[in-house]
Amino acid sequence: MDNIAGTKSSLTWAVHISAAALVILWLLPTVGLFISSFRTADQIATSGWWKAPFPSVQNLTLRSAAPDTQREAGGLFVIEGNLFAEDAREQAPITVYGVSSRAVDAFQPGETAELRKGGTITVQANGDYRMEHSEAFTGARGQRVFVTAEIPPEFTLGNYDKMLFDPANVEGMSKAFFNTLTVTIPATIIPILIAAFAAYALAWMEFPGRVLLIALVVALLVVPLQLALIPLLKLHNSIGIGKGYIGVWLAHTGFGLPLAIYLLRNYMVGLPKDIIENARVDGASDFQIFTKIIIPLSFPALASFAILQFLWTWNDLLVAKVFLIDASGETTVMTNKIVELLGTRGGNWEILATAAFVSIGVPLLVFFAMQKYLVRGLLAGSVK
Structure with a gap:
């Protein structure tokens, strides 16, 4: 009966599996490309497109406010603010931070780090920081701070x-x-x-x-x-x-x-x-x-x-x-x-x-x- 025209072949399941595999192989790269086109550069660099709906742990390079915003308090020159606000990013909990690219995880939130050019900086988990120095801070740009934070998923039309x-x-x-x-x-x-x-x-x-x-x-x-x-x-x-x-x-x-x-x-x-x-x-x-x-x-x-x-x-x-x-x-x-x-x-x-x-x-x-x-x-x- 297997050879009679019109009967169902016993290999139908293999045909269906092969067709499904071809569809998946063709569809996955296209879907990945589509999702990646709406993601930011940091998110693409830290996680695959299949993790786009979930928060991702990212290493960010942020900057403090410029030295021209410093004020003098108690004999010290102080710069305060929030790292995320200065970088126009969404605030995220900071797990570790550092002031050198060679040690981006040297300090825990709340600990005080010594700056290479003198002075100290203390960074909190929410991105708040306080820089202190006995002398005036100099330079045109703020201090670089390397932080590791869990960033929520973000999609943008900015790439297009x-x-x-x-x-x-x-x-x-x-x-x-x-x-x-x-x-x-x-x-x-x-x-x-x-x-x-x-x-x-x-x-x-x-x-x-x-x-x-x-x-x-x-x-x-x-x-x-x-x-x-x-x-x-x-x-x-x-x-x-x-x-x-x-x-x-x-x-x-x-x-x-x-x-x-x-x-x-x-x-x-x-x-x-x-x-x-x-x-x-x-x-x-x-x-x-x-x-x-x-x-x-x-x-x-x-x-x-x-x-x-x-x-x-x-x-x-x-x-x-x-x-x-x-x-x-x-x-x-x-x-x-x-x-x-x-x-x-x-x-x-x-x-x-x-x-x-x-x-x-x-x-x-x-x-x-x-x-x-x-x-x-x-x-x-x-x-x-």
Whole structure:
């Protein structure tokens, strides 16, 4: 009975577990990136994103008030205040503190520490401090105090504000966003147009060498992209399109055509033969059959490839690096911009997380909006 069509397979549980594992592996990094984009730099540095809803123990570098706020009392010069108030942070219980980066946990709250330049400081658990010295405190800035405190969870929109609206970043990210659209949209439309015509010809038109062309398309599917980069770049440079959008459009078109033709041809072969033969009997030309019958019926397959091509070109870095050679940054795409941020802001993980999530926002929107076409197009033709 196990081999009868329609019976439930005994390996269904394995399929479900595999599908759940793939979903989790894809979802966890995205959720982590999303949560990290709302966290502060200190929280990211001290705990993982999965601990975001809970308080975290952080080592903070705070400063006392500046020496110009000191007052004289009982023959001593005194500076008083609250460390958290001076740093505009939320007040948190201090467990240990120190006045040197080499000993950040040297003192307990309430104990008095000797300052390197003379005088003493006493820090309480709530952040209140009192500095005393027999001579006037000097300098333009307050005393550094290293404290360890349990900071409550904090979420902020400041990372997005800094990334999208800060004059130091907005121009570069906005330009990179529109540059990515400039690359992605034509690089998605052009191969679809070419592949649709080629797929129809290979599926429904009889001509010499058709089988060889189909075999060639299948063979091109296994050609590594990296193998063709240098020869293709040399060709583009020789004809003058190696440093602009035209070159990267044609590169993405060439790399995407084998899969597009293979996918669309397999779909079109599965379309009802009677419809096409009846159209020919009625006097329709191949172009009319293609535009009025094949294209409407092949929309799921066209949409599924459009999703794949869009996601690939949007997230591409290698082809953009090779074919968009521009030292001025006028054609920099978002993936390359994030790499540049990684070099200039290597310690600002909150900015990098925000930039990365902004870059995946459009692909996520496209995928969820058109996922029904992706599934329908990939499965079409498998069942008659």
